[in-house]
């Protein structure tokens with residue numbers, strides 16, 4: 001997968017070059033193309049923004065440098081604008097995007113986009129109901145969530161299958177050594193060696209955690225008769 005990012009701050013993306021995603025980049029498992037759209041301005045001062053028509057505070061990003069930067073890309077793939085008014089990003093979107101050959105993110109910074117820029121994109125996506133100074137951090141979050149699902153990025157290939165949201169539920173609690181830490185004990189079932197009981201316990205805890213912390217997820221989840229029984233226990 002090749003991901004293009006149009007941004008005024010390419011230096012902000014160094015976190016993606018570390019840890020597992022960084023190793024994936026080095027190994028050619030994915031590719032990151034950072035494009036500074038200021039390079040696509042034609043005026044001497046390299047302006048990318050201007051005052052809003054109709055007046056008002058702040059500046060507005062102009063369409064021309066962004067359109068030129070997009071046109072310079074060999075393969076845009078799906079084009080995504082990050083903005084607070086977009087639909088909220090989730091694991092399902094990360095799963096769908098991880099199947100794409102190419103993705104292109106457009107990041108604004110400090111200011112709004114000229115409305116016509118939204119017409120250049122396939123989707124407008126937010127990471128939550130709060131406003132950040134720019135689209136760079138949201139884009140990094142979305143890239144991380146997407147790229148970690150690509151084959152060979154995570155060490156343990158099974159982990160994205162078991163994790164939270166993968167099946168519409170939160171993940172079950174995990175424990176590791178010691179079995180007893182200052183009186184806080186690991187649930188006995190996990191050390192029982194009974195794999196069927198362990199699987200049942202995990203499903204029950206997963207359902208319970210979802211009901212407690214994210215009832216909205218449970219409302220969208222189709223409970224089997226067996227799961228209904230576990231939840232009622």
Ligand code: ADE
Nearest residue numbers: 082083126127131132138
């Ligand atoms: N840009 C500024 N705030 C944002 C948010 N919450 N999500 C996506 N892009 C943004």
